Amino acid sequence: MNFSKEIIQWYFQNKRDLPWRKTKDPYRIWLSEIMLQQTRVAQGLPYYEKFTEVFPTVYDLAKAEESQVLKLWQGLGYYSRARNLHYTAKDIVNNYNGEFPSSYSALLKLKGVGDYTASAIASICFDEIAPVVDGNVYRVLARYFDVDLPINSTEGIKMFKKLAFEVIDHDDPANFNQAIMEFGAVQCKPQSPYCIICPLASSCLGLKNQHVTTLPVKLKKTKVKNRWFNYIVIVSNQEETLLEERKGKGIWQGLYQFPLVETDKAVDDIEQHQLEIEEMIALKDVSITQFNQKPIIHKLSHQHLHTTFWVVETTNSLKNGIPLQEIRKYPVPILIGNFIEAFDF
DNA sequence: AAGGCGGGGCA
DNA sequence: TGCCCAGCCTT
Numbered sequence: 614m615n616f617s618k619e620i621i622q623w624y625f626q627n628k629r630d631l632p633w634r635k636t637k638d639p640y641r642i643w644l645s646e647i648m649l650q651q652t653r654v655a656q657g658l659p660y661y662e663k664f665t666e667v668f669p670t671v672y673d674l675a676k677a678e679e680s681q682v683l684k685l686w687q688g689l690g691y692y693s694r695a696r697n698l699h700y701t702a703k704d705i706v707n708n709y710n711g712e713f714p715s716s717y718s719a720l721l722k723l724k725g726v727g728d729y730t731a732s733a734i735a736s737i738c739f740d741e742i743a744p745v746v747d748g749n750v751y752r753v754l755a756r757y758f759d760v761d762l763p764i765n766s767t768e769g770i771k772m773f774k775k776l777a778f779e780v781i782d783h784d785d786p787a788n789f790n791q792a793i794m795e796f797g798a799v800q801c802k803p804q805s806p807y808c809i810i811c812p813l814a815s816s817c818l819g820l821k822n823q824h825v826t827t828l829p830v831k832l833k834k835t836k837v838k839n840r841w842f843n844y845i846v847i848v849s850n851q852e853e854t855l856l857e858e859r860k861g862k863g864i865w866q867g868l869y870q871f872p873l874v875e876t877d878k879a880v881d882d883i884e885q886h887q888l889e890i891e892e893m894i895a896l897k898d899v900s901i902t903q904f905n906q907k908p909i910i911h912k913l914s915h916q917h918l919h920t921t922f923w924v925v926e927t928t929n930s931l932k933n934g935i936p937l938q939e940i941r942k943y944p945v946p947i948l949i950g951n952f953i954e955a956f957d958f
Numbered sequence: 959a960a961g962g963c964g965g966g967g968c969a
Numbered sequence: 970t971g972c973c974c975a976g977c978c979t980t
Binding site for chain 1: 959961962963964965966967968969
Binding site for chain 1: 971972973974975976977978979
């Protein structure tokens, strides 16, 4: 049996029972694929359940407020996915009569839909012979064919796409694509793959040449930048606080946070920032107390945020204050969400 | 071509 | 701790 038939057979015997495998509705397949970008199935699953419940159709998603979409997305990360998701839902409703396009090349035009996602939807929903190449596929192909081209080099990307075109099953591209990804996730795992019980072991070149543990090859890691965040948490006796929306470029675009003072090192004397803070929150002569003695280090893949929360109590009324009862309605990064849960307003 | 963009799980 | 995860967009 050849590579693709073997993979598909393995899939039929080992596939997990996942909700998006019970449908060919392009809306739901699209939704699941966006959510699973750079995200494990276990992490994305509860979000998929929530979204399909709240937004059963693309029309429901299109008519929602972006802040509601972001709120439901809260905790999943890479929030531009959520913004693009909402944008494309409106695009589908307004410009495609509510119907997703049915070809790889047409799907590729949608915002937030790249080579992988267009291939996934085209094959799963419309049986187009469009091979997917995600992290799992890179690993399976690199090992099986013993290819040490870096998977994130231009040449590597071209080569693995070519290999994927050569192995994709023309009779059943939908199941083949899901099969090779599932095989990578469950059997040909990054760490300690089950080569002993692998149905492809006899023809796997990486295994034969003892390269399994070093494949796939990936170029350099991202350098981590350190940043120091000081959040000003206002507690007014009128049951209000201040939140601001993060705009422009950078992390957490569109999410809310407390007023922020970013410094280039840890703050040891808050009085040096007293005036700056008072101007920012439009209050005078406030007393500032430190909530956490040691900075909370919130780790993103490319930034470490050394975060201190400073509490300001006031009896004055706030300009643009929000009622404390409504604080949980705002989409916030996990760092802020954790604080809100820990801090007894 | 390279860098930015989250949060969590695992060895 | 470092690496990886059903990648995409911007510069």
